[in-house]
Amino acid sequence: MRNIETPALRFEINARDSEARAGVLTTRRGQIETPVFMPVGTAGTVKGIRFEELESPDLDARIILSNTYHLWLRPGIDVIKAAGGLHRFIGWDHALLTDSGGFQVWSLGALRRITEDGTEFRSHVDGSLRFLSPEISMEVQAALGSDIVMAFDECAPGKAGHEETERSMNLTSRWAKRSKIAFEGLQAEGADTGRVEAESLSGAQALFGIVQGAAHLDLRRISLEQTVDIGFDGYAIGGLSVGEEKSVMFEVIEEIAPRMPQEAPRYLMGVGTPEDLVEAVARGVDMFDCVLPTRNGRTGQAFTSRGKLNIKNARWTNDSRPLDESCACSVCRRHSRAYLRHLCMSGEMLASILLTHHNLAFFLDTMRGVRQAIRSGDFPKFRREFTGRLDANGE
Amino acid sequence: MRNIETPALRFEINARDSEARAGVLTTRRGQIETPVFMPVGTAGTVKGIRFEELESPDLDARIILSNTYHLWLRPGIDVIKAAGGLHRFIGWDHALLTDSGGFQVWSLGALRRITEDGTEFRSHVDGSLRFLSPEISMEVQAALGSDIVMAFDECAPGKAGHEETERSMNLTSRWAKRSKIAFEGLQAEGADTGRVEAESLSGAQALFGIVQGAAHLDLRRISLEQTVDIGFDGYAIGGLSVGEEKSVMFEVIEEIAPRMPQEAPRYLMGVGTPEDLVEAVARGVDMFDCVLPTRNGRTGQAFTSRGKLNIKNARWTNDSRPLDESCACSVCRRHSRAYLRHLCMSGEMLASILLTHHNLAFFLDTMRGVRQAIRSGDFPKFRREFTGRLDANGE
Numbered sequence: 001m002r003n004i005e006t007p008a009l010r011f012e013i014n015a016r017d018s019e020a021r022a023g024v025l026t027t028r029r030g031q032i033e034t035p036v037f038m039p040v041g042t043a044g045t046v047k048g049i050r051f052e053e054l055e056s057p058d059l060d061a062r063i064i065l066s067n068t069y070h071l072w073l074r075p076g077i078d079v080i081k082a083a084g085g086l087h088r089f090i091g092w093d094h095a096l097l098t099d100s101g102g103f104q105v106w107s108l109g110a111l112r113r114i115t116e117d118g119t120e121f122r123s124h125v126d127g128s129l130r131f132l133s134p135e136i137s138m139e140v141q142a143a144l145g146s147d148i149v150m151a152f153d154e155c156a157p158g159k160a161g162h163e164e165t166e167r168s169m170n171l172t173s174r175w176a177k178r179s180k181i182a183f184e185g186l187q188a189e190g191a192d193t194g195r196v197e198a199e200s201l202s203g204a205q206a207l208f209g210i211v212q213g214a215a216h217l218d219l220r221r222i223s224l225e226q227t228v229d230i231g232f233d234g235y236a237i238g239g240l241s242v243g244e245e246k247s248v249m250f251e252v253i254e255e256i257a258p259r260m261p262q263e264a265p266r267y268l269m270g271v272g273t274p275e276d277l278v279e280a281v282a283r284g285v286d287m288f289d290c291v292l293p294t295r296n297g298r299t300g301q302a303f304t305s306r307g308k309l310n311i312k313n314a315r316w317t318n319d320s321r322p323l324d325e326s327c328a329c330s331v332c333r334r335h336s337r338a339y340l341r342h343l344c345m346s347g348e349m350l351a352s353i354l355l356t357h358h359n360l361a362f363f364l365d366t367m368r369g370v371r372q373a374i375r376s377g378d379f380p381k382f383r384r385e386f387t388g389r390l391d392a393n394g395e
Numbered sequence: 396m397r398n399i400e401t402p403a404l405r406f407e408i409n410a411r412d413s414e415a416r417a418g419v420l421t422t423r424r425g426q427i428e429t430p431v432f433m434p435v436g437t438a439g440t441v442k443g444i445r446f447e448e449l450e451s452p453d454l455d456a457r458i459i460l461s462n463t464y465h466l467w468l469r470p471g472i473d474v475i476k477a478a479g480g481l482h483r484f485i486g487w488d489h490a491l492l493t494d495s496g497g498f499q500v501w502s503l504g505a506l507r508r509i510t511e512d513g514t515e516f517r518s519h520v521d522g523s524l525r526f527l528s529p530e531i532s533m534e535v536q537a538a539l540g541s542d543i544v545m546a547f548d549e550c551a552p553g554k555a556g557h558e559e560t561e562r563s564m565n566l567t568s569r570w571a572k573r574s575k576i577a578f579e580g581l582q583a584e585g586a587d588t589g590r591v592e593a594e595s596l597s598g599a600q601a602l603f604g605i606v607q608g609a610a611h612l613d614l615r616r617i618s619l620e621q622t623v624d625i626g627f628d629g630y631a632i633g634g635l636s637v638g639e640e641k642s643v644m645f646e647v648i649e650e651i652a653p654r655m656p657q658e659a660p661r662y663l664m665g666v667g668t669p670e671d672l673v674e675a676v677a678r679g680v681d682m683f684d685c686v687l688p689t690r691n692g693r694t695g696q697a698f699t700s701r702g703k704l705n706i707k708n709a710r711w712t713n714d715s716r717p718l719d720e721s722c723a724c725s726v727c728r729r730h731s732r733a734y735l736r737h738l739c740m741s742g743e744m745l746a747s748i749l750l751t752h753h754n755l756a757f758f759l760d761t762m763r764g765v766r767q768a769i770r771s772g773d774f775p776k777f778r779r780e781f782t783g784r785l786d787a788n789g790e
Contacts, residue, residue: 043737043741044734045738045743045745047744047745048745048748050745050749051729074737074740074741075712075733075737075740075741079737082713082733083713083715083733089733089734090730091729091730091731091734298744317470317474318474318477318478330447334446335485335486336478336484336486338470338474338478338484339439339478339484339485339486341470342438342470342484343439343440345469346438346469346470348442349443349744349747349748350440350442350443350445352744353443353445353744354445
C-alpha cells in the first residue's frame with residue numbers, strides 16, 4: 001500500500017481489522033501511534049494539567065491540539081514568534097496540531113460576518129474588530145510552527161438545510177484551495193516562524209483539508225471529492241458534534257471515512273466520548289480531539305470503564321474506591337471517590353486537576369487498547385466488551 | 396542536651412549557629428529536618444498542587460498542615476473517620492500537623508461568641524450554629540489522627556490593648572490546660588481515630604502549646620511561663636502576623652523564641668515571607684507554616700531569590716527567562732516568564748499550578764539552604780547574602 005509521505009509527515013498503516021486501522025504517524029517531533037487522541041490545549045495549555053503529566057507513562061500524549069484563533073488574539077503572534085514558535089513558547093517538544101480558527105470564529109455566531117474573502121469578527125478578548133482569511137490563517141499557523149496545519153474552513157450548523165450547507169461547503173472548498181496555495185508559498189519561502197535556531201520552515205509543516213457538508217450525505221461526498229482533488233497530507237471530517245443527532249453523526253462518518261484516501265491519516269474533529277471514539281475507529285478514523293475529558297473533568301464528571309460518574313453525587317461520600325477500579329492512573333492509584341467528592345464540593349482546584357488527569361488517562365488508555373486490539377485482530381471483541389462495560393454504569 | 400522524646404515525637408538538635416538551630420523531628424511518619432516549612436493544606440489539599448509534587452525532590456515536603464475547623468465542617472469528621480483518618484482520606488503518608496480551630500474561629504470576627512467554655516460560631520459552609528471547645532478540638536484532632544495536635548487557643552488582635560490581651564491570654568492558658576487533659580485522656584484510652592488497621596492512638600500523637608500575648612512582651616513572657624508549666628511536646632508562638640507592625644512581630648519573636656524550652660521544637664504560626672523565615676530562624680525558631688506561597692501563587696505573585704515578581708507585569712511579555720534564574724525547580728527548568736504571564740492573563744488554571752509549585756519549591760529550598768548553612772556554621776553569611784539578593788529585586 002502506498003502511504004502518504006511528505007518531508008513533514010509520514011503515515012504508515014501497519015494493521016487493519018475490517019475498516020479499523022492502526023498505524024504510525026511520523027512528524028519531525030517524533031512518532032505517534034494511531035488511532036490517537038489529541039488533548040486540547042486551546043490557549044497553549046491543556047487546561048488543568050502540566051506538560052510533565054502529559055508526557056508521563058500514565059498519559060503518554062504524543063500530540064496536542066492548539067487553537068489558532070485563541071493564540072492569535074492572545075498573547076498574539078508577535079509574542080509567540082519572539083519566543084521562537086509555539087513549541088518553545090509553551091515548552092512542549094512533541095507534535096502540535098493547530099486548527100485554522102474557522103470553527104472558533106464560526107462558534108462566535110452573531111459576532112461574525114462572512115464574506116468570500118474571509119471572516120470579520122469581534123475579538124472575545126478585547127472587542128476589537130479582526131479579520132481572518134485562509135491566507136492569514138496559514139500565516140498565523142506558520143508563525144506558530146505547528147506540525148500539522150488545518151485548512152481554513154467554514155462550518156455549517158449541524159441542522160443546516162441543503163442549500164445553506166451547499167453554499168457553505170463550496171466556500172470551504174474555495175478557501176481550502178486558497179489555504180493550500182498560501183501554505184505552499186509559505187513552505188517554499190521558508191516563512192519566518194521566529195524560530196531561534198536556523199531551522200527552515202520549508203517542508204516542516206503538513207496541511208490537512210477538511211470535509212464539510214453537515215448532515216447531507218450527497219454534499220459530504222462532493223466535499224470529500226473537492227478536498228481530495230486539491231490534495232492534502234491528511235483529511236479531516238469537520239462540522240460534526242455541532243448540534244446534530246448522534247445517529248446522524250455516525251451516518252456521516254460511516255459514509256465518508258471509508259471513502260477517504262486510504263493512505264492518508266483521517267481526522268475526526270471535535271469528537272467525542274470514549275464510545276464515540278471506538279465507534280469512529282471501527283469506521284476507519286485515525287485521529288481525534290475533544291474537550292470532553294478536560295472540560296468535564298473541571299465540572300466533576302469522570303469517564304470510567306463503567307460509564308460516566310458525577311463525583312458530586314452524595315452516594316460517593318464514603319466510597320473508598322478509586323474513580324475506576326480498572327484504571328491504573330496515578331489518581332486512581334492514590335485517591336478515593338470520597339476524597340475527590342470532598343475536593344469538588346469544597347471548590348478545590350485539585351478536584352479539577354485530578355479529574356482532568358484521570359479523564360485524559362482514560363481516553364489515552366482507551367486508544368492504547370484500541371491500537372492493541374487492531375494489531376492483534378481482536379478489535380470487534382474489544383469494541384463489544386468496551387461498549388458492554390459502559391452499560392454497567394457506575395452511577 | 397536533653398531533647399524532647401515522647402512515644403509520638405522525638406526532637407534532636409544536631410547543629411547550632413548562635414540562636415539558629417538545625418535538627419531532626421521524628422514522627423511515626425518519618426523524619427523531618429528542621430528548620431522546616433510546612434505547606435498549608437487547609438481542606439485536606441495544599442491548593443493547586445498534587446501530593447506527588449509535594450513528595451518530589453523539587454519540594455520534598457515532609458509535613459503539611461491541615462485545618463481542624465475546615466475539615467470538621469466539611470466533609471465532617473464522620474467521613475474522615477470512615478476513611479480511617481485524615482492521612483488515608485487524603486492519601487498522604489507523611490506527617491500532618493493540624494491547627495486547633497482556635498485561630499480559624501477567631502478570624503470569623505463578628506460571627507462568633509466566646510465564653511469560658513468555648514466558642515460558638517456560624518459555619519461558613521452552611522450557616523449552622525456550631526460550638527468548638529478545647530475538648531471538642533482534641534476529639535476532632537484525634538479523629539483526624541494528625542501527628543502533631545495544637546492546643547485550642549484564643550488569639551487577640553495584633554493591636555489589642557493590655558487588658559484585652561491579658562484576659563485573652565489567661566483564657567488561652569486555661570484552654571491549654573483543658574486541651575492537655577482532654578488530649579491525655581484520648582491518648583490513654585486509645586481514642587477511635589477510625590483507623591482501619593488495629594493501630595491504637597495511644598502515644599501516637601504529640602501536643603503543642605501556644606504562646607499568646609499579642610504585642611505585649613510582659614504578657615508574652617507570662618504566657619510562655621504558663622504554657623511551659625502545663626508542659627507540651629512542642630511550643631508555638633501564635634497571634635503574630637495578624638495586623639501588627641513587622642517590627643513588633645520580630646520584637647516578640649526575639650523576646651520569646653530564645654526563652655522557649657531549648658529541647659523542644661519551636662513553631663512560629665502563620666509566618667511569613669522567605670525573609671521572615673530566615674530572620675525567625677536566626678532567633679531560634681524551628682517550624683513554620685504560611686499560606687503565602689500557595690495563595691500568592693494563585694494571584695500571580697512569584698517569590699524569587701531576587702525578590703517578589705508579579706507575573707502579570709507587562710515587562711515580562713517577551714521575557715524568555717525563568718521566574719528565578721537561580722531556581723532549579725521543574726517550572727523554572729521548563730517555562731518562561733512570557734509563557735507564565737500569558738497563562739495568568741488568560742485566566743488559565745496552569746498559571747496557579749505552576750506558580751504554586753515554584754513558590755513552594757522556593758520556600759522549601761530556602762529552608763534547605765538554611766539547614767545546610769547552620770550545619771556548616773555559615774548561617775550569618777547565608778542570612779546576609781539571602782537578604783542582600785532580595786534587594787536586587789526582579790521587578
